Amino acid sequence: MKDMTHSADATTVEEALAADNHQGIVDSEGATALAMQNTLLTPRFYTTDFDEMDAIDVSPVRKDWDLLIDQMKSDPNKGHFKKNEDWDHVDWDGMEPKLKAEFIDFLVSSCTAEFSGCVLYKEMKRRGNNEDIVTLFQLMARDEARHAGFINDALREAGIAVNLGFLTQKKKYTYFRPKFIYYATYLSEKIGYARYITIYRHLEANPELRFHPIFKWFKEWCNDEFSHGEAFALLMKTDPKLTSGVNVLWIKFFLTAVYSTMYVRDHQRPAFHAALGVDPDWYAHEVFTKTSEISKQVFPITLDIDHPRWQKGLVAMQRANADLAMAKKSGNWVKRIGATVRATTAFVSLLTIPAVKHRVPASTRLEPAY
Ligand SMILES: [Fe+2]
Numbered sequence: 001m002k003d004m005t006h007s008a009d010a011t012t013v014e015e016a017l018a019a020d021n022h023q024g025i026v027d028s029e030g031a032t033a034l035a036m037q038n039t040l041l042t043p044r045f046y047t048t049d050f051d052e053m054d055a056i057d058v059s060p061v062r063k064d065w066d067l068l069i070d071q072m073k074s075d076p077n078k079g080h081f082k083k084n085e086d087w088d089h090v091d092w093d094g095m096e097p098k099l100k101a102e103f104i105d106f107l108v109s110s111c112t113a114e115f116s117g118c119v120l121y122k123e124m125k126r127r128g129n130n131e132d133i134v135t136l137f138q139l140m141a142r143d144e145a146r147h148a149g150f151i152n153d154a155l156r157e158a159g160i161a162v163n164l165g166f167l168t169q170k171k172k173y174t175y176f177r178p179k180f181i182y183y184a185t186y187l188s189e190k191i192g193y194a195r196y197i198t199i200y201r202h203l204e205a206n207p208e209l210r211f212h213p214i215f216k217w218f219k220e221w222c223n224d225e226f227s228h229g230e231a232f233a234l235l236m237k238t239d240p241k242l243t244s245g246v247n248v249l250w251i252k253f254f255l256t257a258v259y260s261t262m263y264v265r266d267h268q269r270p271a272f273h274a275a276l277g278v279d280p281d282w283y284a285h286e287v288f289t290k291t292s293e294i295s296k297q298v299f300p301i302t303l304d305i306d307h308p309r310w311q312k313g314l315v316a317m318q319r320a321n322a323d324l325a326m327a328k329k330s331g332n333w334v335k336r337i338g339a340t341v342r343a344t345t346a347f348v349s350l351l352t353i354p355a356v357k358h359r360v361p362a363s364t365r366l367e368p369a370y
């Protein structure tokens with residue numbers, strides 16, 4: 001018998017994507033269709049001006065850069081993202097149907113988000129000539145391919161897999177200028193860290209609520225995302241213009257969009273959060289607090305998440321989105337327009353809350369501390 005290869009053991013992104021656990025797609029139409037969706041709330045695929053990104057000169061942050069790259073090259077999580085004796089049996093057939101549906105939705109959307117990062121980073125690595133940039137993006141693509149492969153392992157047990165090759169070819173790519181890629185990707189890496197570590201610590205204290213073994217892997221997982229976020233913080237630090245002047249308004253826009261999208265998306269999965277024993281409002285506040293604390297390393301502002309209009313705006317946006325989904329289903333155009341106006345108004349209300357200003361430290365480097 002041929003030795004099985006696994007993405008967890010791969011040293012490059014190419015090897016990870018060619019591993020056996022990334023192949024053999026079964027019964028995947030429903031999951032792939034879900035992953036193909038392009039709404040404001042589903043993970044997207046991005047493309048950018050790769051030449052502009054390739055031209056970045058990291059010399060202003062050279063010392064921190066080399067330390068980070070060395071740490072990523074040392075690859076502490078090699079071999080980690082696959083099932084071992086800690087992987088408990090999962091009773092998919094016995095799982096309560098609503099929980100099962102929401103959990104599968106969670107896994108598919110997480111897998112799509114991991115793969116979205118993988119595709120973008122791999123493309124930058126392929127197109128680039130700048131040794132520093134190519135090295136970084138190869139390392140990050142490697143990690144994301146492992147993460148996506150591991151989620152697909154979990155999904156396969158439920159008879160589902162996301163067809164990642166199909167997604168690469170057929171999913172729509174959204175173009176973002178490099179600076180928008182930095183803001184969006186930096187935040188998604190850091191909020192990803194904050195989300196996973198919050199769930200991990202909660203289940204560490206309440207192991208009886210861990211209804212699936214994948215949560216046991218979240219600590220090492222989010223440390224990878226933390227490093228990726230560190231890399232984007234350093235990239236932004238190479239050019240002070242990226243985090244000053246009019247760009248501070250863009251940072252505020254991305255912070256508001258990323259936070260409020262997370263809130264709305266999580267509130268679409270009540271059974272999933274109930275099973276974990278997590279109140280989605282508490283969870284959102286925890287994750288925003290951690291992400292804000294971390295993002296002070298490079299952003300001169302944070303959102304005022306304790307402002308009286310903050311929680312109100314989130315709730316209004318979430319209700320408008322729920323109504324919008326219902327109106328879309330029933331084909332009611334009047335209700336659809338009404339809900340869109342309400343969602344937009346709520347977003348503007350969040351966006352116009354005055355931000356909290358900070359002095360940014362000279363060196364950005366942080367270690368995962370939660
Ligand atoms: Fe990842």
Ligand SMILES: [Fe+2]
Pocket residue numbers: 117144189224225228
């Ligand atoms: Fe990542």
